[in-house]
Amino acid sequence: MSARARLACALAWLALLLAVGTWLSQTLTVSGDLRRFLPDARTPEQRLLIDELGEGPGSRLLMLALSGADPDVLAAQSHAMREALAGDPRFSFVANGADAGLDAIPERLRPYRYLLSPTLDAQALDAAFLGEALEARVQDLGSPTADLVEPLLPSDPTLETLALAEAWMPAHAPRTLHEAWFDRAGTQALLLAETRAAGFDPDGQRLAVDAIEAAFAAARGSTGSALEISGPGAFADEIGTRTAREARWIGTVDSVGLVLLLLLAYRSWKIPLLGVLPLASAGLAGMATLMLLFGDRVHGITIAFGFTLIGVVQDYPIHFFSHQRAGLSPWHSVRRLWPALATGVAATCIAYLTFLFSGVDGLRQLAVFTIVALATAALCTRFALPGLIDPAQRDAAASPRLLALWQRIERLPRPRWSLLALAVAALAVVALRPGEFWQNDLSRLTPVPEPLLQRDAQLRDELGAPDVRYVLTLQATDADAALGASERLRPALDALVAEDAIDGYDLAARYLPSAARQRARQQALPAPDALQAALDAALADSPFRADAFGPFLADVERARTAPPLQAADLAGTPLATRVEGLLLAGDGRATALVSLTGLRDVDAVARVASAHGAQLLDMKQASESLVADYRVRILGALALAALALVATVWFALRTPRRVVRVLLPMALTTLLVVAVLRAVGVELNLFHLVSLILAAGLGLDYALFFEHAGEDRDDQLRTLHAVIVCSLMTLLVFSLLALSSIPVLRAIGSTVALGVVFNFVLALLVARAPVGAGPVAHAGTPREAT
Template sequence: MGSALNPRRRIALALLWLALLAIAAWAIGQRLQVTGDLRKFMPEASTPAQKLLIDELGEGPGSRLLLLALSGDTPEALARQSLALRQRLAASPLFKLVANGGDSGLDAIPARLRPYRYLLSDTLDSQRFDSAYLHEQFQARVQDLGSPAASLVEPLVPADPTLETLKLAEAWQPANAPQRLHGVWFDRAGKQALLVAETVAPGFDPTGQQRAVDAIRAAFAAGRGASASQLALTGPGAFSVEIGGRTQREAGWIGSIDTIGLVLLLWFAYRSWKAPLLGVLPLASAGLAGLGAVALLFDGVHGITVAFGFTLIGVVQDYPIHLFSHQRAGLSPRDSARALWPTLATGVVSTCIAYVTFLVSGVDGLRQLAVFTISGLATAALTTRYLLPALIDPAPRDAAESPLLARLWARIERLPRPRFALALLAAGALAVVAFAPGAFWQNDLSKLTPVPADALARDAQLRSELGAPDVRYMIALPGRDAEAALQAVERLQPALAQLVEGRAIAGYDSAARYLPSIATQRARQAALPDTPALQAALATALAATPLRSDAFGAFVADVAAAKRAPPLVPRDLDGTPLAASVDGLLLARGDHATALVSLAGLADPAAVARVAQAQGGQLLDLKQASESLVVAYRQRVLLALALAALLLVATVWIALRDPRRVLRVVLPMALTTLLILAVLRGCGVELNLFHLVALILAAGLGLDYALFFEHAGDDRAEQLRTLHAVIVCSLTTLLVFCLLALSSIPVLRAIGSTVAIGVFGNFVLALLVAREPAGAPA
């Protein structure tokens, strides 16, 4: 039982372990799909505004919009580049829509749908195509043909003498559309050419957005030539690409420094090149087990799960370190692992129980974290217990023989046992937590983005230049289907017009502006004359004009086609620029639909809310919805933390069965948790969801430190080995999380700062509280 393997067999076993890890990595890589959809870290939506927010975050057209600005050259050159860029991108299958103001209203409708202009225009709501109205229109066209606008009007007149195409083009222009110079959109200063592109991929599909961004940059480079112009690109997709690139870069330098630091620390601590190499095996096993479990149980692994899960190195690396530090001559590695196992298992089970509470949180992302963490911790502990001892040198250096550790422990023993000081520390920390100025919780999701402030400011500036509506407030009108929702919008439009007149809003947009309801289209069809009546009206109307009666055959044919055509429905618009506008404002979800009315310049929310409610709708505040989601999420996490604390204490009680010993183990962890909150609050940090999740990780570390100091008892040699192990664990963990605390990514910074404070506090308090007075030297 206690015999050790010879060196050759140890090397063979290590190589076999590595080979199995490589095979597992390949198998997991075939199945693993990493996603960046933030909805996986959102609780289930319970209000209409929250449901809309969740839908729009992941799949809505707003998440797919990219805003482009060309600058750095003359307006004429920028206009040419804008047209060339639009032409290239419009031919790409990566984009649903590319607009720069250079297309006409006719371009929005393909030839197969052009007769529908008579059903889309509101002319027939108040006019009839009788001889009097047509005569009036023909007289106007005669004047137009003699004016400077003749070149624009002349091609339209034979098929569209009433100019419904131009009416639609004017009606479909954004209320606050940017100015047009040289045929394309420009900002107010006339120095930036503006474009809008809608991608096929959702905004939080990092791979799809990366391809779209790469295509834009390649098309711009191809069309720029020798120009000194520059491209600015913003929008959710551009930000997700930036976040992905920054995360990859930071993960690279953090991982490199961490790996080098870990290797050096382990080599210095054990004076052996084997320790860093062998210590990696349980860590790699833990990471692959976590990824494999999540890939098996979920349809996609969230990037945050991967990033947070691999911070488990701060806990998992402790297991082989304890085994290395407690190893000594005369005691086989297997016997050493067996002696450590009760304490190690208690810490593992306690931390796993804390994460088990996330399984009932109702949040998919938290469940992924729980599965990753539990699988990783259990795998690392079991491999350290049953596999790693077979690889360890049976005759290592004994940490208890270190003169430096002996002198350090002697000084620690002279420190007074804190009692009253702990009460003062707790009271002071509570006072800071309770009375520190500033908000306690951070409810603004936008503050978690790693996008630089200047990039956000540029995005806001481009949205303002393009006349984008206020994305905070919307009116939602539910219906059993798209038709019912469109009819609800049409009933609301007169009241909206009154709100504009009363300056309660500056303007609005809705799907009915582009696609009237079927009922409205049928009413306009009924108002169209049949072919004989139209031909008779044409003959009368043209009698007193210089226009030839045989020149309007296309007009007669289009009216006849519109008269008998089936009404347009949303799917008929697929592949046209109109589809993007309608899709963003008419959400069809299975057995129901919601029509949205976007608002610009909202000045009187109360008045708008009353008007919406009177028509069966609701004014939605998406900012408030996002904050309520965060609050709901936090409540679930806090409930999980409370349940975790109870289960953790119960686990320690079952393991130790002594109130005094349980208090010595739990007290450092509880005080450190309070200390973390006090430090963060004292530094003016608003606590977010990831601070709370990191508290569990910090608590797990504190529990391990206290358990091992308590396990050492009063045996001086064992106390020195424990001190050595905990110092090495603390330094390696502190290195990892201090690097994370330096990250520019708020999520990683929150986790890193929280756990780094916890490592220091847990080490000091566990050393002062959990240790036993030393007995006689062995």
């Protein structure tokens, strides 16, 4: 095949990859739900944590603050934003203090106000009560509140709707100015917005933030006011924006650096093009397999981290390029390299098979992606790349600079017992270094700056938002029983408020009483004739017309005879959002949640909970136990992976001495990386563990190719050239990741960068065989392929 034909085939391959990539980008649905990277919950606390993290109202709540203008201007902007966002399907609830209670009850549920309100628990709906109410309404009509009261009078002369609005206000509602919420200083207008998108839906949260910013831009005009958005969704958007920004500059630097390195190493503009083909093929094959097996459950982290893990496949074409030389067919060269390359691929793939049994959907996807990608890249290097590369005109082994470096390496002493001393020292550091070994706190992995977290806490305090760490739970057989248990707990909670143990609380029964409580209130409602008589008596000395309150009589009768209101009846109303977040039902069980505000005495709350059959859950403790369970599963998978890797290498090499020379650098590197991280005070997390697998895979490849070179000096020189290029490329990529402001990327980058350095040095000193008298001809060398 001519050089022009080879280049045409390479370009055609590249065009095919671009077409497949375009199709996959338009077809593949990527999930952002981090719960797929969490293990199955085993305790009630863990199940509640996972549900609340993704679907709970706390994960969907956005807090908005407007500042930079006069209070009346900010209030007007707040009302304009509320009106714009309330009709937006991306939001289930928007509040700024303006008639929040009235909006919570749609017209079709207004008759139920007498079943929802606690008024009739202590007050009869008789002539005396109605007379006092009508007298108060006369005064209201002559006051500034007349515009609010007058539309309600025909159906609600007792203003039960407003009583509910007051009962549903937060225990510590924000300050109100110009009918809008403000902070205590009166300089910032505050709003609450609850998104329909789950907390772990970054795309949905991004759309919600965009809608808020658009509403603010429309309301702002030329006033110069500023908008501040806080909450999990805003943080997710911030993290996504920052990650994308860092990914762009890291990717740009990496791409330029890798192209320059390949050009410098091989002095051919075609090598960067040919080198990217196996890697791109590997990534696209992995994504296509994920789409086939998992459909719309493919996680974005799987793809992002998977591409990082398959970075090892870049070594395959580089070893092939470095072993090319004049007079040797590319097909013959790749056949000679295939035993070492195939052993490394098989060992790594078998190791990743253990993740299929981890019980974690995200890790299973990661295993499938990596196995398919590694196998694809290896097969492309073996059966496609040799047909595209031009016959080499130069031999890496003939490089004077490389020979000088190799001679210096040859003069280095070969470590023996010193390796044992190094391992003992590393073990001592790992075991004796003070401080926590494992990092269980998920909040430590957030890239959100501390000032933003402090501001979030300040806004929560201003708005009276509930505590995000502690929550009370009551278990019952069904939703109605859970509501009843909540009602029985309320007197004790009120006592805690009086004792200043908490500032306030919220629970579903506050908005939706149990069926038994609603039936009791129904029995307190008078029959139509009795109610008409009571109303007539109240109207005797009133300026209102006798026929003015027909809607009121109809509403009371409907409430008296209607079936009790249930959670399903609230669908499509703001009440549904509040109740659903505090009442979880499913699988034959129901859980009522009690959110706490201003918690000061944890022990007092725990005692009350225990005395009333409830449980005080510490969500921080639940998250730490979940992380610990996850780590146990990963460590178990790693142990099985290590056994599978050893068995694969043993099967391939068969000689104990060769097996030790290949596995020892990788094992010692893993120990040294952990020791260095511990020495500088790093607490290990799950991402360090998974990164150690990648570092181990790199070390295995370096050692295998040095072992494959045997005692042939020229082959060792070519292997040294390939390993130097591989190491520099990998070190560039992961060193940049180690400089990232994202804790997860920093953990991955620092772990793998250390692993590259240690693997390179130890493979040179341990896996490389002593050189014989000179080049050794390989027996049975076939003729050059045509």
